[in-house]
Amino acid sequence: MRILHTSDWHVGRTFHGHSTTEALESVLDALVAIVRERSVDVVIVAGDVFDSTMPASDHYGVLERTLSRLRGAGTVVIVTSGNHDSATRLGFQSEFARLADVHVITRPEQHDVPVTLEDEHGPVHVYGIPYLEPSLVRHRYPDVALKRHSDVLGFVMDRIRSDLAERGGRSVVVSHCFATGAAGSDVERDITAGGLDYVPLATFDGPDYVALGHIHGRAALSDRVRYSGAPLHYSFSEADKPRGAWLVELDASGLSTVEWVDLPIPRRLVRLTGPIEELLLSPDYTEFEDAWLAVVLTDDVRPLDAMPRLQRRFRWCALLEHRPATVHDDGVVSYAARIEQKSDVEIVAGFLEHVRNGRGPTNAEAELVGDAFAAVAAREATR
Template sequence: MKLLHTSDWHLGRSFHGVGMLDAQRDFIEQLVAFVRERSVDVVLIAGDVYDRALPALDVVKLLDDALVRITDAGAKVVLTSGNHDSAIRLGFASRLLERGGVHLRTRVEDLDSPVLFPLEGEAGETAMLAVYGIPYLEPRLVADKLGVEAASHFEVTQAAVRLIREDLSRRKETGPVHSVVLAHTFASGGITSDSERDVSIGGLGAVPLDLFDGFGYTALGHLHGRQELAGHVRYSGSPLAYSFSESKHRKGAWLVEVGPGGVGNIEEVLWQAPRELAVLRGKLAELLESTEHAWAESAYCQVTLTDPVRPAQAMEQVRVRFPDTIVLSFDPEGTDGKSKASYSARISEAEDDLGVCCGFLDHVRGRPADESEQQALLTALEAVRLEGAEL
């Protein structure tokens, strides 16, 4: 049996103001073609299917078309919700969709209810494959349901894994069962990028890798870089780059083969990017004249100019050679850049929502937020995030 591990589609997302629906359609074309070509049996989507809890109608239609085409190509789908999704909305009609081969795991109540697939070997040996889904678990909303007191990502994920292990143990009493777990979380050791929304604001949301020990394969979602953490614990990453920090990523997925003897070969799958990303830095004249940057003329560009004096009509001049420059910032040589940087450039460098808020406060009044002000902003951001998680 062949499983295709994907995650973080983020349907409906824009790239620095540039719409990405066409690029996302192109990715789905590649995925469906791969499913047909390689006879993939199950497509796994480990959360963040949508970019927003309330996706636009054309975005919902895109997912609908994708699921129909994947199942028409002969594959089943197992899908969990991420921190960008509304678990309730994404999980609508789950029992009906299951009849068509689309299995949604968005509820705490379904943690120990796996999707079961028979495994048959060439010599006649048989086993079962149990695919479990751990959706993004907002600690304060699910702690009571999971019977834990500490509202932390570690505690609720540990409780979810415990339920899965108990169910798996019972199933193994009647015959060989192999396990695959989908989980949308931040696992220790993962390499982050700028385009992920932190699963916790003001605290560590990471869970230890050994939490997933003993499972045949753990298909992680949340981090956008495809990476192997330990053994069979992997992130597929996002299928497209959603920030310039991902310009060096090789976007793709993992093709996982499972037989009666367990997980076998794991193969790297690569998706073709619709546009390259270029991160350019230097003085304006050098960037406009150097043949070294010829390849970037057709790419989406992030340009940082280091001229001691900001050039007049800088964006217009840059776009003469690099017409798809969508981020322009200034870092004059010989300064720390902060005093001369524009507000938009300063905000573009913010690492998270708190950084954006503090950058705005610094801009309008000329001094950074102190500790008490940062805490007040964290409290407000946490309240907004919790409200969004309940949608």
């Protein structure tokens, strides 16, 4: 069986104020072409299909057209919800979609009920785990301590392994999480509350392949546990990361091969540094006139109207920073710089230390803060 593992489509996301819808649909068309050319049996989308819990009508159109093209190419489609998705909206009419072999898995109770497919070697059970925020599922299992995302995934993976032991056969698990060992990017910082999203790699022991989503760069945590990353670049921090999907092949005994398949990059991302006059006039930068640009200006004095001037030459200049080559060091570090690499929980802890003359939060207070951020994220996910 041949499986194409993708994730994090983020239909509807903007890039520094610019729509990415048209570019994303062109990349998804290329994905459909790969499905045809490589005779893919199953396409997996491991969460974050949409970027918002309230997608616009044209964003639904992108998803509808892509799913139709994938089915027209002869593949089964299995989709799970991510933390950016509204499980209710994504899962609307999923029962009808299932009749067309498009399996949209968004309800918590579906985690240990596999989509079972057949090939010449027998059954392959695909377990889709929707994004399970602890505060939304712990009431279902009152006898189990489900405080963190790692607790929830450990619990559901035990149930999956028990179900698989009864069924027998090969298996694939789909999950949207931040597994230990994965390198993050700045586009996901806003939905990490403390350590709630970190899940030990050993949690996923057992299945023949684990298709992960949530991290926007490809990563192989082991031979059988991988992130595919997003199909588009959604941040300049991802500029050097390839875009594509994992082509996974299962044989009679389980995982056989895993191959990376590149997807096209509609517009490359480039960082340029220098004084504004050099960037505007030098022919050395002609090749970047059609690229997305993040520009760092090194002029000693901030140039007037820098962005519109740059955009007259570089239409797709999206990000501008002034970092003078000569800087007077007054020893003062800005608040933004101090918190740049801190999580939301760490920022709150730092505030408490400040107002309490150096005494940070107690363990109980830290847990309450973490739960509060998790609850906020959970409410956003259900809108």
